[in-house]
Amino acid sequence: MKKSTAGIILLVVCVDDIVITGNDHAGISDLKAFMHSKFHTKDLGELKYFLGIEVSRSKKGMFLSQRKYVLDLLEETGKIKQSHLMPDDGDPFYNPERYRKVVGKLNYLTVTRPDIAYAVSVVSQFISTPTVKHWAALEQILCYLKKAPGLGILYSSQGHTRTECFSDVDWAGSKFDRRSTTGYCVFFGGNLVAWKSKKQSVATCEIIWIHQLLCEVGMKCTMSAKLWYDNQAALHIAIKENLVSTGYVKTGEQLDIFTKTLNGTRVEYFCNKLGMINTYAPA
Structure with missing residues (x-):
C-alpha cells in the first residue's frame, strides 16, 4: 500500500497473480510500467478473474x-x-x-x-x-x-458508509460437545464484507479489525459500528474506544443462516438479505 497527496495505491500479490487498485491513476500507471520493465508482467486490463473468483460489472455494481x-x-x-x-x-x-x-x-x-x-x-x-x-x-x-x-455477491453504492454487524448464537447447539456456534456478518456501506460461522467466535474482534483496515486504506469512518443482536448476552461484550455500539433485532429478523440449518424458503430470504444474486439465472 502506498499513500500520497495524489491518492492511494493497493497492491495484492499471490504467487504470480497481481491485482492493483486505488484512486491514484497516474501512480498506478507508473507502477505497471515499472513492474513490466523489471519483471515483464502483462497488463490484462480490468479485473475479471482472480484465484477462482469471477468479477463482473454492470450498472448495478460489481458482482x-x-x-x-x-x-x-x-x-x-x-x-x-x-x-x-x-x-x-x-x-x-x-x-x-x-x-x-x-x-x-x-x-x-x-x-x-x-x-x-x-x-x-x-x-x-x-x-x-x-x-x-x-x-x-x-x-x-x-x-x-x-x-x-x-x-454470488453484488456490491453497489448504497449512499452511505455505515458499518453494521449482525451476530447470532446457537447456544449449546452441538449435540456432541454442547458448544455454541456463533455466526456473524459485517456490512460496510450496505454491502457484505465479512462473515463467519464458527464455534464460540467473537464478532466484535472482526468489527474492530475491519474498522482499523478501512481507516488504514483512507476511508473516513466517523460513526461507530453497530452490532445487532437478539440475546441479552451481547450486552456483556466489551465496547472498545467507542468503535462499537449495540442494538436489538427481533429473533425472526436475525441472520441465523450462519448458526442453523434452514429450509429452502428461508435460505432464499437470507440470500436476498445478504445481497446475493444469480446473474446466470434465466431472465
Missing part, C-alpha cells in the same frame, strides 16, 4: 462469484435438510483423503458463498475420521450448489 470453481468441484466429485452429525455417526468413510480435499475446496468457496458457511463449518469438524454419514452431508451441500452454481 463476485465462483461459478467455474463450483462447476469444476461438481465435476470432480461426480455431483452435477442437513441433520445433526456426530463424530462416530456410521461406518468409516472409505476415502478420508477425498473427504478432506472436498471440505478444503468448500471452505475456499465460502469466500463468495456465505449461504453455505454454516454447513461447511459443520462438516469441517469431522475431517480427522469422517464417516459415510458425514460424506452424505457433503453430498447434500454439493447438490445445493448444483442448483445455482452462479450465485
